[in-house]
Amino acid sequence: MKALSKLIPDDLKETIKLLINYIYPRNITCIICDNPIKLNNSYSLCKNCYEELYFILDGCHKCGKPIVNFNFERESLITCNYCYNKTFYFDKVISCIAYNNVSKKLILDYKYKNKTYLCKYIVQIMKEKFLLEEIQADYILFVPLHKKRLKKRGFNQSERIANKLSELLDIPVLDCIDRVKNTKRLYNMNKKTREKELKNGFKVKDNIYLIKNKNVILIDDIFTTGSTVNEISKILKINLVSNIYVFTLLTTYANVYIKE
Secondary structure: OHHHHHHOOHHHHHHHHHHHHHHOOOOOEOOOOOOEOOOOOHHHOOHHHHHHOOEOOOEOOOOOOEEOOOOOOOOOOOOOOOOOOOOOOOOEEEEEEEOOHHHHHHHHHHHHOOOHHHHHHHHHHHHHHHHHHOOOOOEEEEOOOOHHHHHHHOOOHHHHHHHHHHHHHOOOEOOOEEEOOOOOOOOOOOHHHHHHHHOOOEEEOHHHHHHOOOEEEEEEEEEOOOHHHHHHHHHHHHOOOOEEEEEEEEEOOEOOOOOO
16 A cells, blocks of 8 residues: 555645545534544534534523523513514424524535535534424425525535434435525515515425324524524415424524513
8 A cells, every 4th residue: 555655646645635535524623613623522613613602402482592581571471582472383493503603604604615514513413402302203394495596506405404314313304395486585684574575485295295294393504583484384284284393503592672
């Protein structure tokens, strides 16, 4: 092997090394900031990035957001400020980490910089959170992309998470929802505008009968207003799905104060 190595030019050796590291990254640097780490660091994160992540243990029982109360005006705080006076068709949201500058970089690099290997670590976090919740599900679903956006991006980030999570949890994935409307990007829209943009944006496929009276997990990457998963949940409930557990890596803070 050493004799063979001597026959390979140094520049070709370096090219081969870079190619191997790209295909099989060893993650000896932090997956968020690229600082050096030990191979056994949790989720391949450095200490600084890990400590900047807020892992959600006691989120709202409905929307999953970290609960932030700004006063004691309501005698009984049954739910968080975000859920208050809202109607959701899903039964519960489970989110793993609060959205901030560090967690945002993780999901944006995965979605838009083609760092698909990050899915492995995202799913590892989501698996641990799912097991803590102790819920039972018959199928895993995912938020679909419109075919034009799927062609442009090359992959559906939620579908990839769903497939990897399915392998770890031994729960089958069912592709039963189609995105029929190529919606505009939603990140800069408020909740009302998002709901208008998403209206009639999804339809069920012929295999929807498989989840009648079943419990399902609906995978998305980030829960912000919940408009997308709520629109999907509405058509799932129409088709007699029993319980819908929305499951995301990130969620934004419920920091909107609702006046009574």
